[in-house]
Amino acid sequence: MTHLTKGSRPMKSALAIVVLLAISLPLSAAQRDYAFDGNISRNVLENYLSRSITFCELLNPRRVETELKGNTQDNIRFLTNTGAKLIGRSVYMWGNESRFDSLIQKAADVVKKVHAADPDIVLQAAAFEIVTERVAELEVPKWVFDEFGLEFEKRAFDYDAMLYDNGHRVNQWRRGSSVPDMSKLETRMWFFYLVARYIDVGVEAIHFGQVEIMDDKDPDHAAWLDLMKRVRAYAKQNARRHFLLCDAHVPGGGIVHNGKLMFDFHSFPLRIDEVVEDPQKGILKVGYLDSLFCRSKGGITPSGWSCDSLPYIVELDNFGSSRRPGQNIGMHYIWGYDEICWFAHQPKDYRNYWLQYAWDWIRKTDKNGYLQMPGSRTLADPVDGFRWYWAQKPSKLVPNGFDQEDTIKRIWANSD
Numbered sequence: 001m002t003h004l005t006k007g008s009r010p011m012k013s014a015l016a017i018v019v020l021l022a023i024s025l026p027l028s029a030a031q032r033d034y035a036f037d038g039n040i041s042r043n044v045l046e047n048y049l050s051r052s053i054t055f056c057e058l059l060n061p062r063r064v065e066t067e068l069k070g071n072t073q074d075n076i077r078f079l080t081n082t083g084a085k086l087i088g089r090s091v092y093m094w095g096n097e098s099r100f101d102s103l104i105q106k107a108a109d110v111v112k113k114v115h116a117a118d119p120d121i122v123l124q125a126a127a128f129e130i131v132t133e134r135v136a137e138l139e140v141p142k143w144v145f146d147e148f149g150l151e152f153e154k155r156a157f158d159y160d161a162m163l164y165d166n167g168h169r170v171n172q173w174r175r176g177s178s179v180p181d182m183s184k185l186e187t188r189m190w191f192f193y194l195v196a197r198y199i200d201v202g203v204e205a206i207h208f209g210q211v212e213i214m215d216d217k218d219p220d221h222a223a224w225l226d227l228m229k230r231v232r233a234y235a236k237q238n239a240r241r242h243f244l245l246c247d248a249h250v251p252g253g254g255i256v257h258n259g260k261l262m263f264d265f266h267s268f269p270l271r272i273d274e275v276v277e278d279p280q281k282g283i284l285k286v287g288y289l290d291s292l293f294c295r296s297k298g299g300i301t302p303s304g305w306s307c308d309s310l311p312y313i314v315e316l317d318n319f320g321s322s323r324r325p326g327q328n329i330g331m332h333y334i335w336g337y338d339e340i341c342w343f344a345h346q347p348k349d350y351r352n353y354w355l356q357y358a359w360d361w362i363r364k365t366d367k368n369g370y371l372q373m374p375g376s377r378t379l380a381d382p383v384d385g386f387r388w389y390w391a392q393k394p395s396k397l398v399p400n401g402f403d404q405e406d407t408i409k410r411i412w413a414n415s416d
Helices: 009-024 027-031 042-049 061-066 072-082 097-117 133-137 142-147 185-200 222-238 339-345 348-365 405-413
Strands: 052-055 086-091 122-126 205-207 245-247 266-269 312-315 369-383 386-390
Touching (some): 052 072, 061 072, 072 369, 072 405, 086 205, 097 133, 142 185, 222 245, 339 348, 348 369, 348 405, 369 405
Parallel strands (some): 052 086, 052 369, 122 205, 205 245, 266 312, 312 369
Antiparallel strands (some): 369 386
């Protein structure tokens, strides 16, 4: 952003350019407000949610370029071309914590490139419901001990000290890979460290995954409230705009304590139902399984404003393959696939149709809900050999793009 002084010649030129741009843009685009600092208004929050996209691994260029057959330069082009503003899951770990330092160092470079292209973009990291034995390969820095009022000692993070007692949820993901217990001090130290490191490289949002399976020993959420207070205070001092947007998957509709909401917005999978008489087709329904439609709880938000129902996003989630892909097996699977795999296996025309259908249905059904567009996500069931979904139009840089770019751009251009 160019900073100009009042009365200077550059200011007149800059103002003229701004006016011309505002005239050339669609009215809705010219008027959209993405400004926040220290807290966020409902209007600005919903502007971000309405331009939300899942773009996994955006900030992990090594993996993008070498494993996923993508291109970081084209990813940034795609985001600015479509008008995306809230970039979901742009960086995260699912275990393998020993690589964290390397991941963060590489992410910092991409963050700078993204914000150079569009400084309004909010990049989201994820702090998921997993901890593995490899966390012991990271040392606890002094500033984490200081945060919790503890005397410094030279040691690594303690995997065993983060686990539920009596074997509860231990090895849930695989041997040596468990669901952490947030009531344990060591768990809160680890999550604080994780979130603070993300904030330091320019991340402004955190998705906390399945919070409710990490608080089985804490029904009043006292430990989560303690963690949230700490990460928000850290963001107040260190984040780009002195604020951290926090969300999680909330099958119960949200977490509210004494009328105060824990999160800034809610999120959940779409939960798509099969159209039995029309194989492979899917529709959305209020009340289907544990879908969030019309169930997002209200209260006082962390920014201080009140709502009867907190704004939320719903996404094409990935949670793994069933043993019967393509078949109607019920449960949370859609035709035997997880949601993004089902979507990716559909013909291109139906994928593009379905995004418009889902957007329209959600906005008509629950004004508090927004579709988080699919941009980049893993495919447990490969499509024509491709194990990653990219929404881009196919090109030399991304030859395996699934071609939803123009549809996403059009939907956003023509909507509130």
